[in-house]
Every structure is written in structure tokens, then in C-alpha cells.
Amino acid sequence: MRSGAVQFSRFTFIPWILRSRSSVLCRPSTTACQSERLALAIPRLRNKVTSMAKLLLLPGDGIGPEVMAEVERLIAFMNENGLGRFETEAALVGGGCYDLYGVAVTEDTMAKAKAADAILFGAVGGPKWDGVPYDVRPEAGLLRLRKELGLFANIRPAICHPALADSSSLKREVVDGLDIIILRELTGGLYFGEPKEIKDLGNGQKRAVDTQVYDTYEIERIARVGFELARERRNKVTSTEKRNVMKSGVLWHEVVTDLHKREYPDVKLEHQLADACGMQLVRWPKQFDVIVCDNLFGDMLSDVAAMLTGSLGMLPSASLGEVDARTKKRSGLYEPVHGSAPDIAGKGVANPIAMVASFAMALRYSLGMTKAADLVDQAIAAALAKGLRTPDIKSEGATLVGTAQMGEAIAGELARLAGKTN
Ligand SMILES: NC(=O)c1ccc[n+]([C@@H]2O[C@H](COP(=O)([O-])OP(=O)(O)OC[C@H]3O[C@@H](n4cnc5c(N)ncnc54)[C@H](O)[C@@H]3O)[C@@H](O)[C@H]2O)c1
Numbered sequence: 533m534r535s536g537a538v539q540f541s542r543f544t545f546i547p548w549i550l551r552s553r554s555s556v557l558c559r560p561s562t563t564a565c566q567s568e569r570l571a572l573a574i575p576r577l578r579n580k581v582t583s584m585a586k587l588l589l590l591p592g593d594g595i596g597p598e599v600m601a602e603v604e605r606l607i608a609f610m611n612e613n614g615l616g617r618f619e620t621e622a623a624l625v626g627g628g629c630y631d632l633y634g635v636a637v638t639e640d641t642m643a644k645a646k647a648a649d650a651i652l653f654g655a656v657g658g659p660k661w662d663g664v665p666y667d668v669r670p671e672a673g674l675l676r677l678r679k680e681l682g683l684f685a686n687i688r689p690a691i692c693h694p695a696l697a698d699s700s701s702l703k704r705e706v707v708d709g710l711d712i713i714i715l716r717e718l719t720g721g722l723y724f725g726e727p728k729e730i731k732d733l734g735n736g737q738k739r740a741v742d743t744q745v746y747d748t749y750e751i752e753r754i755a756r757v758g759f760e761l762a763r764e765r766r767n768k769v770t771s772t773e774k775r776n777v778m779k780s781g782v783l784w785h786e787v788v789t790d791l792h793k794r795e796y797p798d799v800k801l802e803h804q805l806a807d808a809c810g811m812q813l814v815r816w817p818k819q820f821d822v823i824v825c826d827n828l829f830g831d832m833l834s835d836v837a838a839m840l841t842g843s844l845g846m847l848p849s850a851s852l853g854e855v856d857a858r859t860k861k862r863s864g865l866y867e868p869v870h871g872s873a874p875d876i877a878g879k880g881v882a883n884p885i886a887m888v889a890s891f892a893m894a895l896r897y898s899l900g901m902t903k904a905a906d907l908v909d910q911a912i913a914a915a916l917a918k919g920l921r922t923p924d925i926k927s928e929g930a931t932l933v934g935t936a937q938m939g940e941a942i943a944g945e946l947a948r949l950a951g952k953t954n
Pocket of ligand 1: 871
């Protein structure tokens with residue numbers, strides 16, 4: 533059995549995790565930095581062997597709790613069968629949290645998020661909360677978590693399982709075997725820049741302002757992650773911006789080019805305007821390896837990439853911060869790319885794979901449980917290879933299943949792969 537998920541599981545993040553920190557402190561080639569890299573590698577391994585992993589579960593709204601339930605099923609199975617030692621705690625976030633506390637995330641949950649080894653996030657929002665004040669809208673909870681945990685690197689793999697190549701709106705040959713990463717800057721740019729306001733101009737008109745702002749260090753650290761990821765893959769980075777019309781694009785292009793020359797001349801670097809990149813993504817996506825983008829363009833391009841893989845319900849993501857100098861831990865929040873899907877919420881038909889694959893990313897990048905992560909990815913691929921499909925990825929001749937049945941099938945495949953079946 534060969535699947536994109538299995539391929540993806542072979543990535544190793546250790547080099548860039550270590551270098552991304554060294555970039556802040558000193559040049560990567562110095563002896564001090566080399567020993568620091570080794571020192572930072574140790575807690576990852578120690579975590580793996582000795583500690584109980586503390587997971588904070590934030591299921592959220594709409595289909596969030598439905599898909600999170602399938603991760604809880606896997607966690608229970610892994611705890612019972614010695615495949616992991618997890619301690620979980622759940623909290624409200626988004627609209628459900630607003631209904632009870634008047635905010636999208638509470639101080640108590642923020643403290644728990646900071647203390648957790650990894651955060652698993654479902655999805656937030658829905659029409660019920662369309663009218664709530666902007667500062668406490670459901671998405672504000674997610675944005676606060678991202679900002680306060682410093683989750684600047686959002687990794688969104690777009691992998692097309694061979695079993696699903698016909699579910700894409702593009703031709704099979706365009707997407708079959710696709711394995712690319714959209715790397716989105718997550719804590720800067722247009723979504724956070726100030727001023728951000730709607731002004732009353734007093735003449736019956738209003739003016740809305742959002743500010744696109746990037747400093748050198750923000751561009752450099754996300755580009756560095758991109759180069760490090762590429763080195764572990766097909767060694768190619770595509771940097772996107774709009775330098776033809778935006779000053780932030782001019783700086784982005786300059787900083788990425790300089791960093792490439794200085795530290796990553798071995799990696800192939802190309803630049804594409806973000807709109808052209810969107811076009812190329814649907815024309816011939818296999819030309820890409822790692823696409824590095826700012827917050828806004830990354831948001832859009834990753835949704836385009838989502839459709840290449842068949843469904844939003846298939847796409848996991850990881851959002852990672854810097855390694856903390858004191859605790860030697862790195863914050864990580866793992867969530868499906870999709871939203872709360874109000875149109876199917878409560879019907880038991882949501883595809884849980886994006887959420888389960890996000891859990892696999894948490895095992896890999898926050899908990900150092902590479903083998904368990906591989907098993908979960910393989911279990912997803914095996915369930916698909918058996919022809920099971922939720923409605924969003926249904927195809928002729930496949931067996932249509934609901935959320936819980938897909939989750940059960942993945943757990944069953946995990947049991948089989950781990951040799952835990954009776
Ligand atoms: N990170 C987040 O929490 C997040 C992200 C995007 C949107 N949202 C919020 O979600 C709400 C709905 O937004 P939207 O409709 O634009 O996007 P969406 O991702 O929720 O849904 C888009 C389409 O994809 C389908 N879909 C999504 N996930 C699926 C899954 N797991 N299985 C099967 N089908 C799936 C939905 O049924 C819908 O037809 C809005 O309130 C939006 O603000 C939240």
C-alpha cells in the first residue's frame with residue numbers, strides 16, 4: 533500500500549526545528565549553535581520516552597465536536613493498548629464559548645493552552661454568531677490562540693491519495709500523487725496589522741482600513757522554515773507575493789532572496805506573483821514543492837490546494853511557534869483546514885480525516901511519536917483503500933459511510949497495523 537499520507541509521514545522536522553531557533557540567536561554554522569541544536573533535540577526524545585502527553589482538546593462549533601470525537605476514539609484506543617500515554621482536557625472555544633462566557637476563548641483556556649504539549653482544535657463559527665461583536669466573534673478565539681502562542685508557521689500539506697484522485701475537480705493526471713506544502717505566515721500581515729478599523733467619514737460614507745505590515749524578521753523566519761522543509765523534500769521553494777503592487781511584497785521578495793543567497797543556495801528558489809501562483813496551482817500543481825506565502829495569500833492558496841486533494845475534509849494543518857528558550861518546548865496547534873460546516877453539522881456525515889490527520893501531525897511534531905504518527909497516517913490510507921468514503925469524497929462503487937463509521941474504520945485499521953487485533 534502506497535499513499536500520499538505515508539509519504540508525508542517520512543518528513544523529518546528536526547533540522548528546521550533546530551535551525552529556526554538558531555536563526556534568532558546566532559549563525560547556524562557556529563559551534564555554539566550546533567551544540568544548542570543537540571541540546572534542543574534531547575527534550576523531544578525525552579518527551580517521547582517518559583512523559584504523559586498533555587493534550588488540550590478544543591472541539592469548537594458545528595462539525596468540530598463530531599470530528600473531534602473520532603480523535604478521542606483513537607486516543608482512548610492508544611491509551612488502552614500502550615500505543616501512547618495521553619492525558620486530555622477539553623474546553624469551549626468559539627461560538628459555544630461566547631454563548632456561555634461572552635468571549636470566544638477564556639483566560640483559563642488560554643492558560644491551559646500554554647501549558648499543553650499540543651492543542652487539538654476542531655472548528656469555530658456559524659450563522660448563529662454572525663451578528664456578535666467583532667472582538668468576540670468565534671474566530672477571535674482562534675486568532676488569539678495563534679497570536680499569544682506565537683504560532684507563526686502554518687503548515688498545510690496538500691496530498692492527493694491515489695484512492696481519491698477521481699474526487700478532485702481536476703483531471704486525475706493533474707493531481708494523482710500530488711504532495712505539496714503550503715506554508716503560510718500566520719501571525720502577521722493583513723489579519724493583524726494596525727490600523728484595522730471602519731471609520732465614519734461623516735458624509736454618509738464609511739472607510740474600512742486593514743493594514744498589511746511585515747518586518748524583516750517575520751519574513752525571514754517563515755522563509756527559513758520553508759527552506760528547511762524543502763531540504764527534506766524535493767528541495768524547491770516557491771515564494772509568493774505581489775511586489776508589482778504592494779510594498780510588503782517588495783520587502784518579502786528582497787528578504788527571501790537575501791536569505792536564500794546567504795544560507796540556502798543549495799535549495800532551488802523561484803518567485804511567483806500570488807495571483808499567478810493561484811493559476812499555476814490549478815494548471816499544474818505538481819510543479820511545486822513548498823510554497824511560502826504571507827497570511828492573506830496563504831489563506832487563499834491553501835483553500836485552492838484543498839480542492840486539488842478532493843475535499844476540505846481531507847486537509848490537516850499544523851501551526852507551530854518558536855522553541856521556547858526556557859522550557860525547550862514548542863507550542864503547536866493542530867486543526868483541520870475546514871471550518872465548522874454548518875450545512876452538514878449534526879448530520880453525522882462530516883469527514884473526520886482532516887481532524888484525525890491533524891492529530892497525526894501533533895504526534896509527529898509536538899510529541900515526537902513518529903511511529904504512532906506513521907501508523908495513524910497508514911490507518912487513514914488503509915480505510916480509504918478499502919473503499920470507504922464519506923459523502924464529500926464519494927465515488928462510484930465506494931461504500932458510503934458517516935463520520936463515526938469512518939472513525940471506527942480508521943481505529944480498526946490502526947489496531948490491525950499495530951498488531952492489536954484479537
Ligand atoms: N478554522 C476555523 O475554525 C474556520 C475555518 C474556516 C471557516 N470557519 C467558519 O466556519 C463557518 C463555515 O464556513 P465555510 O462554509 O466558508 O467553510 P467550511 O469549511 O465550514 O465549509 C465549506 C464546505 O466544505 C464542506 N466541508 C467542510 N468540512 C468538511 C468535512 N470535514 N467533511 C465534509 N464536508 C466538509 C462544508 O459542508 C461546506 O460545503 C463560518 O462561520 C466560517 O467563519 C472556521
